[in-house]
Amino acid sequence: MKITIKKSDYEKILSHARKERPDEACGLIGGVDREDGVREIRKVYLLTNVDHTSEHFSLDPKEQLAAVKDMRANGLKPLGNWHSHPASPSRSSQEDIRLAFDKKASYLILSLMDDNNPVLNSFHVEDGVSTKEYLEIV
Amino acid sequence: MKITVGGETKEVKDGITISELIEQEKVETPEYVSVSVNEEFEKKENFAARQLKDGDVVEFLYFMGGGQ
Numbered sequence: 663m664k665i666t667i668k669k670s671d672y673e674k675i676l677s678h679a680r681k682e683r684p685d686e687a688c689g690l691i692g693g694v695d696r697e698d699g700v701r702e703i704r705k706v707y708l709l710t711n712v713d714h715t716s717e718h719f720s721l722d723p724k725e726q727l728a729a730v731k732d733m734r735a736n737g738l739k740p741l742g743n744w745h746s747h748p749a750s751p752s753r754s755s756q757e758d759i760r761l762a763f764d765k766k767a768s769y770l771i772l773s774l775m776d777d778n779n780p781v782l783n784s785f786h787v788e789d790g791v792s793t794k795e796y797l798e799i800v
Numbered sequence: 801m802k803i804t805v806g807g808e809t810k811e812v813k814d815g816i817t818i819s820e821l822i823e824q825e826k827v828e829t830p831e832y833v834s835v836s837v838n839e840e841f842e843k844k845e846n847f848a849a850r851q852l853k854d855g856d857v858v859e860f861l862y863f864m865g866g867g868q
Contacts (some may be wrong), residue, residue: 686868713865720865723834723841727859734807747868758866763832769866 665701665741665784667691669753672799678748678782679746679772688719688745690726691770692733694757695741699769701795711745717719718746718757718767719745730766742767748774752781754792762787801854814854818847821858832863 672768679687688711691767693704707729711719721743730740742764747755752773754762762769773781801814805825812821818837823832835842836859842850852858 688864690864694826710859716868718865718867720863723836723861723863725862726861727836730859730861743864745866750868755868757868762866763829764862764864765813765828767862 663664663701663768663786664699664798665683665703665752666800667703667770667782667800668798671703672782675706675744675770675772676782679748679774679780679784680777682687682746683748683774684716686716686746687717687746687772688721688743690721690729690733690743691768692729692736692738693741693743694738701741703741705733705736705778706744707732716748717741721724722790740767742769744770744772746774750775752783754785754787758785759787759792762792803852803855804857812852815851817854818842818850818858821852822847822860825860827860829862834863835859836853836861839844859867 668672689709691703693702709725710722712722713720742755752771784797785792
């Protein structure tokens with residue numbers, strides 16, 4: 663699947679992830695699944711990592727609910743989530759795979775391992791298998 | 801009676817419980833789903849007993865977490 667994110671939204675999560683270091687940062691993505699098969703992220707949400715650690719993240723359910731309501735109010739649908747890996751590559755960890763319960767979601771992972779070269783990838787996780795999606799920053 | 805589920809209005813049987821609604825809506829991996837009713841999160845242990853009322857607004861939210 664091809665998925666797009668606006669440069670301004672990419673910079674928004676990058677800035678937030680840097681600010682939250684050494685903890686992992688996280689949030690949600692909202693947008694549309696277009697008729698041409700492209701998944702278009704139109705809004706990113708910066709949520710609280712209630713774990714407050716450098717190795718785990720959990721979204722705050724109340725903030726999650728508020729974000730989903732905002733998406734609906736703006737004609738968007740929940741497309742998945744994003745989180746940062748402050749010191750490891752942009753790939754799904756075993757824990758990321760184990761806790762990916764929504765087969766329809768895209769899971770974006772932003773690596774800050776090399777601060778000069780942050781890497782953002784998107785993954786689809788189903789039946790314990792993580793598959794990289796084609797992510798384009800537009 | 802009518803309730804709203806995930807932003808959509810649905811006709812359901814009177815007094816349907818959260819557990820019954822989860823089954824009816826074919827929610828996948830329900831053990832990892834939080835349920836809010838009128839913006840209040842319900843405890844999982846109450847899902848089987850909590851009956852919904854006409855006009856209730858229900859949301860299913862997947863737990864989202866992970867780690868590096």
